Amino acid sequence: MSESAGSNPIKVIIVGAGLGGCAAALAMHYAGFEVTIFEKIRKFDRLGDSLGLGENALRLLARWGLHDQLIKIGNKSEDMQIRRWNDGTILAVQPLMDMAGYIGHRGDYHDAFLERVRECGMVINMGHKVVAFDEDKPSVTLEDGREFEADIVIGADGIKSQARELVLGFKDAPKSSGYACFRAYFKGEPLKSIPACAPLLEKDCVNIWIGHDMHLVQNTLRDGEEFNWILTHKDTADIKESWFQPGDMDEVRRLVVGWDPMIVAAVEKTERCLDWKICYRDPLPTWVSRSHKIALLGDSCHAHLPTSAQGASQATESGAVLAICLKLAGKGNVPLATRVYEKLRFDRVRQAQLNGEDVRDRWHTVLKTVDDGKDIDPDDVKIKNRWLYPFDAEADTYARWDEVSSIVRQELASGTITPLFDPKVGPARKLVRYDAFGRQIQHDFVHEPAVPAPTAVVG
Incomplete structure (x- = not known):
């Protein structure tokens, strides 16, 4: 049981019970927090088709009691x-x-996530549509007028996220x-x-x-x-x-x-x-509201192309990182936790998104200059995701907490939070490179174009 457990645990509201919301709920539960989940859909159907979960996600899910169930479902x-x-x-x-990783039907995977959340004693409030957010309390208001407060609200409400509109202050078309x-x-x-x-x-x-x-x-x-x-x-x-x-x-x-x-x-x-x-959608300048008490997660802030094959896996990582940040920051310091969370996650998520763009473009162009029957280098068409899988999101958070939290404390004290991405000029930011074991080996500061190529997509 974590330091936050006991008579006065951190109270978490999660908006959305999709794969990202369920992963966040499991991460928060295992950190010892009190979790309330609201989902606007009254009943989930077996929607979608194939979805993959990589080793980077399965490593975390195993710690939360959700592994063997998924392996049984997946492609063998x-x-x-x-x-x-x-x-x-x-x-x-x-x-x-x-x-x-393991490819299964999205609906079957979702059922397994939902079942595990309920096994852990968390209630998923189906048919409860959130219509308003108060970022200062913070709280959510349901369609029937009831208001619920917590220490932090997590917007895991998908690509058409209402929470994202609050965080950004405008509609992100x-x-x-x-x-x-x-x-x-x-x-x-x-x-x-x-x-x-x-x-x-x-x-x-x-x-x-x-x-x-x-x-x-x-x-x-x-x-x-x-x-x-x-x-x-x-x-x-x-x-x-x-x-x-x-x-x-x-x-x-x-x-x-x-x-x-x-x-x-x-x-x-x-x-x-x-x-x-x-x-x-362009990369967001922030995943956190002005009060620092509402945080976005999953497709609401970092959706992926289908060719990235990492949408659900990266959402799972984000849930794990946010839970550890809240645990390390403590109940009275949610702003520190949320701002460290977005800084820890942005570069890795961005690279996973760009991987999807890279493989799509290579697949669509590599044969244009090669005559039929001629050999090509197999490496020119292979997926380059291997570096993503050895990564342990929880261990990385513990390892980097002191460094990043020190930066965030200074930013909070000054009242100036460095944007994750500036759509006007493109960011000068650290591009992290990893070896085959997921270890960081190099970083360069690069500028992305002010109008980036397509990256953030549901998948």
Whole structure:
């Protein structure tokens, strides 16, 4: 039990019971805090499709009693194959853990998170919509007029976060990334009668076809019982952030004309899909309100591209770091905790976001200057996420607390908080580099462009 436990624990309100909110709740519970969770949805459905959890997240979740349950759900394939779009030639083979760790259905993972939160004795107040925040108390007000106070409010309320609007002081509208995903998830049984699809149904597997300005990720779960594909392509249509927009299967079939017959056969058999416009937001100047008592977490402040395969994992890390910061700062010093939290997290999260942009761009361009049948360097198409996985977010927080908290104390005393990101000029900030074991080996000060490329996206 932590120093904060006992008769007067730190009181935490979490807005949102998605994966990030649940991870934060578990981190806060294991730190000994009193946790209240509000979720506007009355009942969660099995939404979405595939989602990955890396070793960096699973290391933390194991400490919170949520590990073996997730491994049972996840894809059992050891490797993934990266293929040429038209003939299926394997360009590179890479351990699946280098991509996204264990891939499972988002809804199944979410159910496991929700169950573990409830096992720990925390009540998830479903159908409780937060309509207002008071950042000074701090408190939240529900739609029915009731107000609840705490020592800290955590906004884990997703890409359309209300809490983010309070923190920023203005509406943070989405911008088009120029890309969209057609996504499908269905029972694999209809594919079993198609000879071309047989290699995809024998056992769990992950295949990625890369082409010009497009790529398609295929995922088989439960030895062929469930099948998932996601086609990322150029799209300049109007922005509409929605998980529920129906897709046009005729358009999908047109896009994959001439592609590898193995995956085309699966697409042809697909009855329906969703059309998900990939939007992004510029990196935020802060994740913390002016009073320092409301903090953002997960998609509300650091959403990721699908190709980063780190959205849920980075949200889990953020929950762990914020809990340790609150524990070390103590009940009476929430501002110190929240400001250290955002400083500890920003650079690592930003690099994870940029990784997703990097791999997408390499997949979409590497074959443009290579003739069909010609070899390419496998390293040119591999995912570069390995450095993320050995990292221990809790251990890193303890190791860096003294250094960063000293900086934050000075900023709080002066009343001037250094922005994480300045959208007008781009930040001069530390770009951290890591070795294969996740150890920091180098840092450089770099300026990002004032108008950054697409990065922060739901995924």
